[in-house]
Amino acid sequence: MPDKDKPPEARPEHPTPLRGRDEGVPAKPEGQGTSIAADIGALTKGLRTTLGEFFSPPVTLEYPEEKTPRSERYRGRHYLRRYDNGLERCIGCELCAAACPVGCILVIAAENTEENRISPGERYAKTYEINMLRCIFCGYCEEACPVQAIVLGPEYELSDTSREKFIYTKEKLLEPLPPDVQARLDAKK
Amino acid sequence: MSDIYSNPIGHWVVIAVAMTLLLFVVLTATAYTVWFERVALGRIQRRPGPNRVGPFGLMQLAADGVKLAFKESFVPEKTDKVLYVAAPAIAVAAAFLAWAVIPIGLWYNVQYWIADVNVGILVVFAVSALNVYAIVIGGYASNNKYSLLGGLRSAAQLISYEMSLGLALVPTFMIVGSLRLRDIVEYTVHWGPYVGPIPLIILTPVGFIIYLISAVAETNRAPFDLPEAEQELIGGFLTEYSGLKFVMYYLAEYVNMITVSALAALLFFGGWFLWVVPPVFAFLLKVVLFLFLYIWLRGTFPRLRYDMLMRLGWKVLLPLAMLNVIVTAIILVAVEG
């Protein structure tokens, strides 16, 4: 049955109907309805509450100096990992680029040769770039990677001064991992 | 010390020095009132408040002032240029003029600085009445609907609350028998063995409460800050103002706050008398307590709706103030015969 044939009453109501004046306000309890004493009591209760808050310690963190601890699984900036012998893990399979929902990863693979061995596999990533302005930090690249070459680290303060600096190149991504992430990954092995 | 004032040349020297000094004192006090408000409001919301510039953020206002002073001083298109520039100046002038008659209890014999006129409190009212102009003209000259609405709202608010404010103080004048602020502070009672000044709040508690509410409304502070209600009027009459012109309005608001607190301390809490505390510190302490009350109220209560504001002013405070005058008069006649 087409929608227009429905009588207008049958349509679902607006989920939160707009409120008129004093509508939806909880009714005052009986007995202490409109007495001035109750109103003054309410006012002083408010003042007492705020005064109590005044003398309790602040709950805020002073951000640049103090930071909240990141979860173990926090997804911040990316790192490319190496094997213990110094070879790059990335084998240039481009699965990360394929998994990326926003297409921010660019991988150009090249063949490994005997003289120039960069990764243990057949190929390696000649170019590996991530556009951090596009990245949504979903972590699919990490899941897609067959050799656990790419991981997302805990850093989230990624601001910079020009758009070009947000194209993270391979050199930048190959920076050593923060020790705690390294330890976590080692423990998983 | 008192003969300084009677000597004609010394009189003018004292006045000239006092004016300059008072200007700086009030300016500094204003700056630290803003700091105090931000910190206290922060503490009420369980955050530290400004603490970056200088120790405890005490230099925050200097930083803010420099920032605002170096902003481009522009006048928007299609405004009434002359009035647009004049309005903030009126605000500041009106705010500072009141301090000409406020005795600040400097030391034991020097209780007033600039003027000790016998209609002191009326002068304060007269000058604060000029505040309306700053707001209405600022709103009108901005040529902006929100500014105009903010200006008109505030004009209505100020006029309605000025009446209650004035009437709330009448019982004090009737008891003391003088409008000179110094006489009111030095009002002496002979109660049995006790002879000396008392805080007049004991004699006029109702007047004090009416004064308190009206004063908050009169200075456009929360919960009566309808003229600038950000959520509905995008800043009211301040919408089109920026840079130094904005600073002037801001300054005027805080100077008015201090003025009203100082008046409350003088009229109801015995001004500079506080046990053995030196006068100027006693006075300062009382003013700071009132400023804290202001901030406390701002941190606690939500803004009133416009019709509530008008109802409170005209139907509750004004009749109450009149009743207070009549009852005080009856009691005075009964006591004094």
Next chain:
Amino acid sequence: MAIAVFFVAAALAVLGGIGVVAFHQPIRSVLSLVVVMLSLSVIFLLLNAQFVFAVQIIVYAGAVMVLFLFVIALLGPARELGRGRLRFQGWLSALFVLVLLGLMWGLLQGVQYRQPDKGDLSFFGTVQSIGVGLFTTYLYPFELTSILLLVAAIGAIYLSRKRIDDV
């Protein structure tokens, strides 16, 4: 000192008076009148009329003129059109001004001042003296003015009420 204050205030008052007549926007006229009132209040202070000084600012400048401002803001910035249906009025008024000024000058030349009553200048013009005057000798006119104000308030409310039929 007092003479300097008087002449500064008088000059401001006259300038303001000219402004009232000469400005084209009504809001400037209102503000010019406020300038006149403030200057006059200073002169009142010179004349030992402290209470009149305060009332002049609080009531006149602070309330009545704000009412004018209010109405101007409500009605919007109306500019006067220089239409000349009654152009001769300007010339007529110039003539009138000259005659009136001449008349007043003549009156001022021939003014004879009565000897003042005995009075204490330290008490004169204070709030107490005004109060004594208002509530003893002049109680009847005082009450009359209060009734006048009441009538005016009721009249104003009646005139500016919202009519149900023409909204």
Next chain:
Amino acid sequence: MSTLNIGGSQLDASWFLLLSAILFVLGAVGVLVRRNPLVILISIELMLNAANLVLVAFSRQLVNIEGQLFALMSMTVAAAEAVVGLAILVDIFRTRDAEDIDDLSEMHG
């Protein structure tokens, strides 16, 4: 001529009267020349102010409080006049499309 001793300096009473005369005449000119009813009301207020000045000046000259009392009364009258006058104005502007008082003349002759 009579001089007033004000704050230690001598000031001729005629100065006050002259100032008042000038203000009064300016107000009268405003009433005659201007067409905006609002400005006419303002001019009337100016004339009332001028009259007040005379009252207060003579009150001081004669050291008699009556002048000041009368000035207060005239302020009350002025306030009442302004309130009613403005109410009438608002009413007129609301009901008719009038630019100035010339539009409000009902008689065409």
